[in-house]
Amino acid sequence: MTKPQFWYPVARGMKRKLILHIGPTNSGKTHSAISVLSKAKSAVYCAPLRLLAGEVWEKLNTQYEVPCDLITGQQCIEIPGSTHVSCTIEMVNITKPVDVAIIDEYQLISDEKRGWAWTKALLGLPAKEIHLTGDTSRIELIKHLCSLTGDELEVREYQRLSPLAAESNSVKSLRSIKEGDAVIVFSRRQVYEVKREIEKVRKMKCCIVYGSLPPEARSEQAKLFNDQNSEFKILVGTDCIGLGLNLNIRRIVFASCQKFDGNVTRKLTPSEIRQIAGRAGRFKSIYPEGYVSSFDKNDLYLIKSAMEHQEPEDMSSHKAVVFPNFEQFAMFSDAMGGDTPFSEIIHAFVSRAKVAHYFSIACHLNMYDQACSIDHIPLDMEERYTFCLAPVDTRIHRILKNFIRFADDFCSKKSVPFRIYSRFNEAATTPDRLEQLEIDYKIAELYIWLANRFPDKFSDKPRADKYLEDVTQFINQTLSEDTTVKTKKKRTRSKRVD
Structure with a gap:
């Protein structure tokens, strides 16, 4: 290494x-x-x-x-x-x-x-x-x-092709949000709360974009927002707008300059601020000049500082991330003994590996969790390694449960069936119900990912492809036509759907 x-x-x-x-x-x-x-x-x-x-x-x-x-x-x-x-x-x-x-x-x-x-x-x-x-x-x-x-x-x-400037004053409230604005928040829950409040006080429809929304739905929301003839004039989204979407944004408004990064709540880095802020004022769009602001005057100071000053590169935190390939894991496994669980092999390898000064080892925790969940299933080494690379959010019980089922069926059956409960007949009028559809999408996506690597076993791929298409269409229809998607005023503990 x-x-x-x-x-x-x-x-x-x-x-x-x-x-x-x-x-x-x-x-x-x-x-x-x-x-x-x-x-x-x-x-x-x-x-x-x-x-x-x-x-x-x-x-x-x-x-x-x-x-x-x-x-x-x-x-x-x-x-x-x-x-x-x-x-x-x-x-x-x-x-x-x-x-x-x-x-x-x-x-x-x-x-x-x-x-x-x-x-x-x-x-x-x-x-x-x-x-x-x-x-x-x-x-x-x-x-x-x-x-x-x-x-x-x-x-x-390269220099920016269109002007971008931080506004002199912070935005007083959601009542001051205007057509062409994009309000940036840092959680799915906040997306829906801010959307609901803006539609209430400004009487303008909002498009939404966040990381767990299926890519096709994100793209469709971007099209609606960019369409001058649509009713959707405002965008509410997370920092995922910084990559992959061409958006005609007049002004970026930061609801906060702090985010939870999966480990801790921290301030946005100057680079992250510039990446998000730079989405305003797209070249040759209806908004050729971009503006940036925030709801908090202290956040606005941070934004101005990030935009005006290019910080020197901190080499201590900027490393090239590496991770062992299958052959390296296999050699290490042989050295440890053939009966060692793969989860223990991952942990031992990463904890003992040495890297050069300008490199660091990738976070292995999700792969470790996946390995732990299927250690009891009799896969061979290469199959197990491939399964542990699959896109699985181990924090979501229903996704992890289906991942384990796919691995178990892979070993015990001639083919792995694609089974999922359709929720298309339920009114997706709350973020909680939409979230279940987003989870369904991820389960179908996981099946397709595995089918592309084990086509003989995951033979239900056409059915999974069709389900992915249907759930995407249903989410798009819900977001584009149903303006009643609201957060519940009184939060109750929801039952897990398995």
Whole structure:
């Protein structure tokens, strides 16, 4: 684990050039890189989100008329004669040489949960030319990684294409929210509360966007908000608007500059503030000038400081995240003894592994929880490793329960059936009921992810695909037509649906 650059002999045998496109949101850096990619004989685009992979795939096939495949964890669309691939970064093929590659939002290389995929792509892609796009926060880290790999590095800086300014005064209340505004909160519950209050005091409909909303629903909400002829004039969302959605926003209004990051409640970093704030004032949109504000005057001070001053890079916290592959786990398992539970292997490996100064090991807790839940099921080592990489939110009981059932059926039955209770006949008039549909979506998504890796066993994939389509359509219909989606005034303990 101390020299991950040597895990990729094909890439190390090539003379590669890395081009770092850095600049704020709405500066044209990604557009510039995609323009180069579209002219290449062969290329791959690595997206941080399925939405972005799909957007670039569509753009290459239609706008640029370049045959391009789409590969994500849940979807594979092959275009005859394709020379290009648009994929989520976890799905990139590091054994197939290409002329040009793009690694979008490269700064996520330091993300403790997913950063390993960016490190793998940066160190391992066998591409003659690799374009990295993102902000300025990891320049020194990339320079160091290039010194390890021997790759040439060129840095191109971009300036914002449209003006963006922090307002002089904070916003007094939700009554001051205007058409084209996006109010940023940091929880699903707050999204619905603020939506309900704005629709009550401003008499204008709100679109909503948050992380657990299915990607297709997020995209549909963005379309409604951008449509000048629709009734939806205001957006309420979480910080997920900072990636993957093109939105015509006049003003970003922060409800708070603090968020719970899964471990602690903390202040937003200057980089996070700029990423979110930069969504206002999109170039060539109906709002060519963007504004930023907040409800709290102290938060507004933080926002102004983040926008006016570029903080120096803190190398102590900016690491390239790595995680062991199957072969490394298998070798370690042999050393520990064949009967050791996989959960113990994960814990022992991570606790004993040593990494070089500019690297860190990815957070393994979710994978460990998944391993613990299926340690009793007789899977072989490679099957178990694959199952533990599946997209499972172990905090949600119903998702974890279905994950265990899928693994159990995988071992005990000829095929794994897709069974789920349809809630389409229930009125989804509260966030709690919509949340159950979102969980249904994740369970179907999990089945499809496993079906793409074990197609002979997960033979109900067409049924899961159809259910995913139906639940997405139902959520879209509920959000676009039903304005009665309200939070309950009196909160009661809800029963878990299994």
